Amino acid sequence: MDIGxxxxxxxxxxxxxxxxxxxxxxxxxxxxxxxxxxDDTVWLLLNNDEYADFDISDIRDNQKRVDEELVKVxxxxxxxxxxxxxxxxxFESGREEFEKELLELIQSYK
Numbered sequence: 426m427d428i429g430x431x432x433x434x435x436x437x438x439x440x441x442x443x444x445x446x447x448x449x450x451x452x453x454x455x456x457x458x459x460x461x462x463x464d465d466t467v468w469l470l471l472n473n474d475e476y477a478d479f480d481i482s483d484i485r486d487n488q489k490r491v492d493e494e495l496v497k498v499x500x501x502x503x504x505x506x507x508x509x510x511x512x513x514x515x516f517e518s519g520r521e522e523f524e525k526e527l528l529e530l531i532q533s534y535k
Contacts, residue, residue, distance in 0.1 A: 503531045507531050
């Protein structure tokens with residue numbers, strides 16, 4: 426009876442500890458928001474998973490309007506992105522200034 430009690434207590438402690446370990450391992454996780462513009466769609470990717478996308482078929486020839494639309498989408502999602510984003514990057518181009526602007530926009534919601 427004493428052995429069963431000990432085993433039961435250990436199992437209960439393990440069951441209670443697993444969610445706590447998972448929580449503390451993932452709470453400070455920071456990722457890169459990757460922006461990929463291809464054809465008529467802009468994708469926002471997190472760790473190679475699709476986070477969001479939107480269509481730019483009517484404005485794709487005007488880079489300024491595409492950037493404005495991207496800023497709108499990032500602003501709308503900034504409250505949830507601020508929790509786990511530490512960097513913004515474009516998939517194919519080196520637009521460092523715009524990347525910094527988007528990151529500052531996201532971090533302003535802290």
